[in-house]
Amino acid sequence: MQDLYGQREQLFDQLMSELEALRRTGQQYAENEADYRKALRIAILEERSKGTPVTIISDLCRGREDIAKKKQLRDCAEALYKASNEAIMALKLRIKTVDADIQRTWVSGGTGEGSYQ
Structure with missing residues (x-):
């Protein structure tokens, strides 16, 4: 019985750790999303000022190395956030x-057998 209580306490500690990780990863995800959107907006404005046809601006901007890197960082942060959320569900x-x-x-009075009353 004491083992079960100890196991439950350990799981609660893991849950609290994972909740803190979720907070950190969520914050990082939001920051990376903001950086990506700002960089993309600036790139789009630059292309528009050059007179680039509107139909290809999006593809050109997203294909730029600096924009693609920011999107990759955003996507990685999102994956960590979602993984942390799933870990919380598993711990619960x-x-x-x-x-x-x-x-x-x-x-059951300590025998571990269920009661069929």
Whole structure:
């Protein structure tokens, strides 16, 4: 029984760590998104001032090395954010499973067997 309580506490600690990671990765994702959009806007304005046909401006700008790098950084930050969110969901599920084991052990008087009353 003590093992289950210890396991649950460890899972809660992992959950709190992952929540902090989610905050950090979310903030980084937002910053990278803003940098990418600003750089893209500037590149589009530069191309428009050169008289580049509007139909190809988007492709030209997104193909520039500096813009592509900013988009890559944004996409990587998004992937980390989503992975952290999924880790939180998995930890919550594990906590629920341990809680169910604790409840089952408690109801069975420590034998771990469920009650069929």
